[in-house]
Amino acid sequence: xxxxxxxxxxxxxxxxxxxxxxxxxxxxxxxxxxxxxxxxxxxxxxxxxxxxxxxxxxxxxxxxxxxxxxxxxxxxxxxxxxxxxxxxxxxxxxxxxxxxxxxxxxxxxxxxxxxxxxxxxxxxxxxxxxxxxxxxxxxxxxxxxxxxxxxxxx
Amino acid sequence: xxxxxxxxxxxxxxxxxxxxxxxxxxxxxxxxxxxxxxxxxxxxxxxxxxxxxxxxxxxxxxxxxxxxxxxxxxxxxxxxxxxxxxxxxxxxxxxxxxxxxxxxxxxxxxxxxxxxxxxxxxxxxxxxxxxxxxxxxxxxxxxxxxxxxxxxxxxxxxxxxxxxxxxxxxxxxxxxxxxxxxxxxxxxxxxxxxxxxxxxxxxxxxxxxxxxxxxxxxxxxxxxxxxxxxxxxxxxxxxxxxxxxxxxxxxxxxxxxxxxxxxxxxxxxxxxxxxxxxxxxxxxxxxxxxxxxxxxxxxxxxxxxxxxx
Numbered sequence: 174x175x176x177x178x179x180x181x182x183x184x185x186x187x188x189x190x191x192x193x194x195x196x197x198x199x200x201x202x203x204x205x206x207x208x209x210x211x212x213x214x215x216x217x218x219x220x221x222x223x224x225x226x227x228x229x230x231x232x233x234x235x236x237x238x239x240x241x242x243x244x245x246x247x248x249x250x251x252x253x254x255x256x257x258x259x260x261x262x263x264x265x266x267x268x269x270x271x272x273x274x275x276x277x278x279x280x281x282x283x284x285x286x287x288x289x290x291x292x293x294x295x296x297x298x299x300x301x302x303x304x305x306x307x308x309x310x311x312x313x314x315x316x317x318x319x320x321x322x323x324x325x326x327x
Numbered sequence: 328x329x330x331x332x333x334x335x336x337x338x339x340x341x342x343x344x345x346x347x348x349x350x351x352x353x354x355x356x357x358x359x360x361x362x363x364x365x366x367x368x369x370x371x372x373x374x375x376x377x378x379x380x381x382x383x384x385x386x387x388x389x390x391x392x393x394x395x396x397x398x399x400x401x402x403x404x405x406x407x408x409x410x411x412x413x414x415x416x417x418x419x420x421x422x423x424x425x426x427x428x429x430x431x432x433x434x435x436x437x438x439x440x441x442x443x444x445x446x447x448x449x450x451x452x453x454x455x456x457x458x459x460x461x462x463x464x465x466x467x468x469x470x471x472x473x474x475x476x477x478x479x480x481x482x483x484x485x486x487x488x489x490x491x492x493x494x495x496x497x498x499x500x501x502x503x504x505x506x507x508x509x510x511x512x513x514x515x516x517x518x519x520x521x522x523x524x525x526x527x528x529x530x531x532x533x534x535x536x537x538x539x540x541x542x543x544x545x546x547x548x549x550x551x552x553x554x555x556x557x558x559x560x561x562x563x564x565x566x567x568x569x570x571x572x573x574x575x576x577x578x579x580x581x582x583x584x585x586x587x588x589x590x591x592x593x594x595x596x597x598x599x600x601x602x603x604x605x606x607x608x609x610x611x612x613x614x615x616x617x618x619x620x621x622x623x624x625x626x627x628x629x630x631x632x633x634x635x636x
Contacts, residue, residue: 181415186405187529194398195373197364207418214422227562237373263349270390278399287350288357299363300399315342
């Protein structure tokens with residue numbers, strides 16, 4: 174049976190990534206990760222270790238729901254969103270979504286920059302990438318975009 | 328937040344020259360979409376019910392929002408070594424705080440035990456004297472016995488992580504694809520991020536990466552099988568069953584027994600014991616190497632009380 178520290182080292186990255194994906198903020202993700210491992214520490218003797226990391230992720234998911242519930246009250250999130258955009262997508266959008274040359278990170282950076290209109294600093298804050306990384310991914314993606322759409326190199 | 332093209336730098340203006348109208352049209356199409364954080368939380372089923380329903384409906388209809396919700400894949404940032412250590416120290420500090428009241432209790436315990444011994448000795452003395460005092464003693468408080476569920480289910484199908492293996496179909500894949508890797512096998516190149524994440528126990532990423540490949544490589548058993556196992560690790564039993572269902576439909580005999588075994592695990596975890604037994608029966612009735620353990624599992628299931636899941 175592994176010790177608590179061994180389990181922490183084995184699973185912390187996966188738990189943190191999951192927490193970051195459900196909360197979107199690094200400091201909240203750290204809180205959720207900390208709470209999950211604290212729960213594990215509390216229940217270490219009773220837990221079937223073969224259920225890890227699923228057990229930890231379930232704790233994160235439940236705590237995240239509580240966190241979002243509080244956010245709903247504080248931020249008054251609208252609960253109805255536009256179900257779907259208009260059916261006609263321009264060619265650039267179809268390329269962004271379907272091009273096999275793009276990696277997921279390129280699609281996300283392009284979408285945040287040109288669909289959601291974020292600055293590079295905002296993209297960096299939302300994704301955890303550095304601003305330099307964001308700039309690099311955008312530059313690469315724009316080069317491909319130019320080629321795909323026949324825009325002349327200048 | 329920037330709202331238009333005025334904050335584009337020179338390179339962006341050059342790159343997007345002639346495409347501005349399309350960019351504007353694309354942005355207008357998604358003005359009513361939920362913010363990024365909500366999309367990603369909904370993807371992980373981590374929102375309160377009403378909000379989850381609303382955002383999930385949007386996700387089902389919007390490919391752009393699904394792309395954002397899928398996150399960064401392998402590029403997702405993780406904790407640095409320093410951050411890992413700092414978080415560990417914080418957890419241990421909180422754990423010690425929680426344990427502190429127990430220490431006080433530990434200090435008081437000998438005194439309370441001593442008091443109890445004196446009380447019991449007094450009671451014995453009173454009863455042995457047969458005086459009326461004994462009859463006036465209050466009846467013992469009713470003891471409420473709470474029936475706790477067993478800590479460990481009576482019989483839970485073993486869930487061991489299967490190692491990554493690739494069938495001949497994947498190893499010799501030569502399908503057409505918009506981009507082809509250097510060695511000519513684009514399927515293997517595309518599988519690699521998902522399977523690497525799976526090997527590294529990062530099941531959320533593995534699930535995401537493999538799910539993204541399902542429509543591009545329909546009927547590829549490796550994608551569906553490791554997607555299902557990743558979902559089992561994430562406690563997404565319904566999702567795992569759906570993946571194994573699709574894997575079963577592929578009809579790949581080299582994975583058939585594994586698909587049935589892990590499907591049985593997912594069914595049992597979902598409380599569908601009859602379905603779990605049906606899967607095990609299918610393996611037990613073969614002459615394959617897994618038949619023995621499936622038959623044994625069936626016997627144990629028959630002896631055990633209902634699974635509390």
